[in-house]
Amino acid sequence: MPEDSTTLVLxxxxxxxxxxxAVIDPQGKMLSRDHSVTPARKGRxxxxxxxxxxxxxxxxxxNISVGSLTAVGIxxxxxxxxVAGMVLTSPHLPGWRNVPLRDLVEERLGKQAFLINDANAAALGELHFGAARGARNFIYVTVSTGIGGGIVIDGELYSGATGAAGEVGHMxxxxTGPPCNCGNRGCWETLASGTALAREARQRIEAGDRTSIxxxxGGDTAKVTAQAxxxxxxxGDRLARELITRTGYYIGVGLANLINIFNPELIVIGGGLSNIGDILLQPAFKVAGERAYRETFSAVRFASAGLGRDxxxxxAAAFALRAMRQLPCEQGDETELL
Ligand SMILES: [Zn+2]
Known part of the structure; x- marks a missing residue:
């Protein structure tokens, strides 16, 4: 697709x-950005x-007007x-059920809009502008308070029958594991997320384990976070290291499942918890290697997300650009290996 220098998406x-x-061009350059707080409790x-x-x-x-935009990606x-442009349900947006967010934004801005799950969007971001450039079969996993994902097969985001594919955190x-807010028990994110790590630490502290956590x-068990x-x-706190290794173990169990099911060439890991780095991820890769088929494990590379919080x-912009057929041809592979 030829590059159009006037194409800009929000x-x-x-x-x-x-x-x-953010206002973004087809090369993934941000012309501007704005941060604000979500008034989630005040309703849609x-x-x-x-x-x-x-x-x-x-x-x-x-320095542009809304008329200069080609489209909006959310x-x-x-x-x-x-396809319907709807948020069906969201644990992070209380009271949201079947909200036609795409059409609400489209009507107010007078611009064509596209809606996608946030982790699926992040997978597309990494595919077009980040660590997964040039990859054909890859999985994006974000590990933070929960675990989300996006699955790219043959260069296309796999969206499933109703667009809900990629909910890897709920495998x-x-x-018989801990209850999950999706209604199941023992989901990946109940064992391998930042929330799970903090919960485990609180239980061990309450049970009397010695630790500096x-x-x-602030001396308050209720305020123990993954960061703490x-x-x-x-x-060098022994309990803290043990708990992080345990979380890494569970990350690895989930990765082994993904590797055996999808045989990806690349798994990109993002999300706040992944910033812990080696003491979390080395146990994860070790366990994945022990549990996945040797053949599929040897075919996969791991990389950290190249775009961070962006x-x-x-x-989301890439999703809109794809829909409008305004993305330049894929670039070479510049993946930073872990
Ligand atoms: Zn779940």
Whole structure:
């Protein structure tokens, strides 16, 4: 597809706590960006209003009018139907059920809009502009408070029958494991996310285990976070290191499942928890190697997300650009290997 220098899209990354909007060109360059807080508790009208306000600030910073946009791409958390343009349900947006977010934004801005799940968007962001450039078969996994994912098969995002594919965080790892907010038990994210790590630490502290983790949580067990555990681990705290290794173990079990099912050439790992780095990921890769078929494991590379927190907003823009057939041909592979 020939590059059109006048093509600009607006990317929207709607999260449960923040909204990021950016004006983006087909090469993934951000001309402007705007951050704001998601008024999730005030209901969907307030959220849509905040998206529009953020959009206008991003447009003003890029010195363009809404008329200069080719389209709008929106990434939203939860179960999303991209064909219907609806957020079906979202644990991060209380009260949202079958919300026609695409049409609400389209009507207010007078621009064609596209809606996609946020982790699927991040996968597209990495495919077009980040660590997965040039990959044909890859899986994006984001490990933070939960676990999300996006599956790319033969260069195309696999969206499933109703657009809900890629919910890797809800594959069952332990059939009698902790309850998950999806209604199942022992989902991957109940064992391998930042939330799971913090929960495990709180239980061990309450059981009387010796640790310095509380020093990084203001002395309050309820305030123990993955960040506090990481800080303690850096200082050599044994419990903190043990808990991070355990979380890495469960990350590896899930990765082994993905490797055996999809035989990907690449798995890109993003999300806040992955920033812990080697003490989390080395046990994960070791366990994945022990559990997956040797043949499929030897075919996969692991890379850290190349776009950081911008993968979602860039991916939402890429989704709109793909839909409008405005993306340049894929570039070479510049993956940073882990
Ligand atoms: Zn679940």
């Amino acid at each position: 990317g929207v990354d709607l999260g449960g706590t923040k909204i990021l909007t 009208e307030a959220v849509v209003e905040s998206i529009l306000e953020s959009t206008h600030r991003a447009l003003a910073r890029a 990434g939203a958390p939860g179960l999303v139907d991209p 069952t790892i332990d059939d 509380l020093e990084y949580a 555990i990481h800080s303690a681990a850096i200082k 993968s979602g907003v860039l991916g």
